[in-house]
Amino acid sequence: MSGQQSLDTFPAALEDAYNKGTSACGGRIPILLDTKDASGHDPEVGTQVSDHDQIIATKPVTIRYGPPGQGQVLMLPTDTSTDTAFTSLISSCEPAAFGRGGENVYDEQYRKATKLDVSDRCTDFCPYQTGIIDIVSQLLMPPVKQKSVVPVPVTQPATLPGHIEPNTRALHVALAGYTILQLYEQMFGRNLEKVLEHRLSDPDLVLLDIRAEASAHARAENVSDNTDVEIESTTLGIRAELCKLNIYSGPSGRFKAHVDTPRSETQIGSLVICLPSESEGGKLSATHQENTVEFDWSRSSSANQTPSIHWAAFYSDCSHEVQEVTAGHRVTLTYNLYASRGSGLLAGGQHSMDATRLPLYQPLIDLLQCRTFMTTGGRVAIGLAHAYPYTHGLLYCNMPRALKGADMMLYETLLRLKLDGEFVRVMDLTEELTEQRMNERYGLDDSDGETDGVNKIVSSFASHSQRLPD
Ligand SMILES: O=C(O)CCC(=O)C(=O)O
Numbered sequence: 027m028s029g030q031q032s033l034d035t036f037p038a039a040l041e042d043a044y045n046k047g048t049s050a051c052g053g054r055i056p057i058l059l060d061t062k063d064a065s066g067h068d069p070e071v072g073t074q075v076s077d078h079d080q081i082i083a084t085k086p087v088t089i090r091y092g093p094p095g096q097g098q099v100l101m102l103p104t105d106t107s108t109d110t111a112f113t114s115l116i117s118s119c120e121p122a123a124f125g126r127g128g129e130n131v132y133d134e135q136y137r138k139a140t141k142l143d144v145s146d147r148c149t150d151f152c153p154y155q156t157g158i159i160d161i162v163s164q165l166l167m168p169p170v171k172q173k174s175v176v177p178v179p180v181t182q183p184a185t186l187p188g189h190i191e192p193n194t195r196a197l198h199v200a201l202a203g204y205t206i207l208q209l210y211e212q213m214f215g216r217n218l219e220k221v222l223e224h225r226l227s228d229p230d231l232v233l234l235d236i237r238a239e240a241s242a243h244a245r246a247e248n249v250s251d252n253t254d255v256e257i258e259s260t261t262l263g264i265r266a267e268l269c270k271l272n273i274y275s276g277p278s279g280r281f282k283a284h285v286d287t288p289r290s291e292t293q294i295g296s297l298v299i300c301l302p303s304e305s306e307g308g309k310l311s312a313t314h315q316e317n318t319v320e321f322d323w324s325r326s327s328s329a330n331q332t333p334s335i336h337w338a339a340f341y342s343d344c345s346h347e348v349q350e351v352t353a354g355h356r357v358t359l360t361y362n363l364y365a366s367r368g369s370g371l372l373a374g375g376q377h378s379m380d381a382t383r384l385p386l387y388q389p390l391i392d393l394l395q396c397r398t399f400m401t402t403g404g405r406v407a408i409g410l411a412h413a414y415p416y417t418h419g420l421l422y423c424n425m426p427r428a429l430k431g432a433d434m435m436l437y438e439t440l441l442r443l444k445l446d447g448e449f450v451r452v453m454d455l456t457e458e459l460t461e462q463r464m465n466e467r468y469g470l471d472d473s474d475g476e477t478d479g480v481n482k483i484v485s486s487f488a489s490h491s492q493r494l495p496d
């Protein structure tokens with residue numbers, strides 16, 4: 027390719043990458059054959075050094091197969107010509123069919139391979155442990171589809187709904203569309219600055235909810251309709267489900283071009299793990315529109331490399347094929363990849379964590395059952411431990427799912443106890459108040475009145491009047 031052609035092609039490829047991402051990716055994980063350290067223990071592969079410098083490697087892969095009571099154990103890599111555990115694995119496999127016109131068919135012209143179903147074997151290989159799922163999630167997920175965010179209304183209502191009991195001990199926050207400023211000025215007829223100085227000495231709790239209207243906006247119909255879409259397109263994770271062990275053997279193992287049958291609506295692709303057993307041929311190619319990505323894991327292409335696990339992941343709509351295996355055995359594990367909420371957005375969702383085991387659970391019950399605590403009911407404001415992107419309209423849609431650590435723990439506990447929590451942005455408006463004073467003094471007009479000084483949020487929950495679980 028000439029220099030000029032390259033100059034023309036690269037920007038186009040870059041634009042494609044921005045717009046479409048990629049439809050396939052793959053890699054290699056070396057196998058550490060001697061995983062015993064001097065003390066005779068297995069070092070924790072892949073976690074010896076910090077973060078970025080970790081060398082991702084894996085131990086030899088163990089496969090257990092065979093009927094109950096007659097199980098066999100195979101460790102790969104091995105000498106496949108002499109290891110009886112390997113030859114016996116080959117003979118335990120049965121012909122692999124494939125889906126055609128809604129039926130399972132066996133046609134050697136199209137697919138010549140054998141298989142072991144999940145129920146017939148297990149393996150200690152883990153695509154999560156080896157970081158494959160992290161890479162696939164980050165690289166292969168659909169490109170971010172930015173939707174225009176409906177502008178946040180800036181008008182404030184003139185009056186407040188409801189009322190606050192005179193003996194309410196804590197701040198009542200989270201009245202969507204209303205400000206703490208208004209709340210205090212109306213309820214206490216006092217200057218907010220003095221109220222805050224008087225009530226809250228902790229600098230984290232210099233409260234003003236001038237952005238409460240943005241939370242109302244996030245809940246407004248037109249945005250909530252889109253909220254899930256926004257989340258799906260920006261922060262999805264991937265769940266991998268082991269499906270089969272397949273063996274493509276020389277001289278004529280193959281799987282002609284096909285598109286996998288999705289197992290459910292949330293299946294987004296497939297992951298193929300090629301275990302370390304020598305074979306020739308068997309190149310995998312995945313094609314999406316005009317783009318084809320090839321993965322050659324044959325002995326000749328990986329000569330001089332340490333024994334490795336190779337992997338490839340591709341979208342469900344990729345047509346892919348395994349070219350003819352000319353010699354040896356190509357042993358693969360296939361996983362179905364499903365879209366999932368993924369890490370980062372799990373707070374309050376469906377998951378397997380039991381909130382009653384959280385360290386906050388019992389103390390909160392004890393507090394709420396305490397006869398001297400807030401005897402007439404009321405609300406409690408709790409400063410959260412982490413900072414969140416509160417001025418970012420799009421990211422704010424992820425709240426409260428994006429709560430982290432202790433904040434997630436608090437939220438899960440509140441949900442489990444069926445307590446009503448709301449999130450309120452807390453902003454340090456010291457600068458704005460100073461500016462306002464200056465403006466008042468010198469008669470300047472503050473036309474904007476917004477601030478970026480967001481640092482904490484507050485959760486409030488109604489107490490006492492709630493029924494607690496027995
Ligand atoms: O083994 C491979 O590389 C791909 C196998 C495949 O396409 C399948 O099992 O559907």
Ligand SMILES: [Fe+2]
Binds near residue numbers: 285
């Ligand atoms: Fe396939």
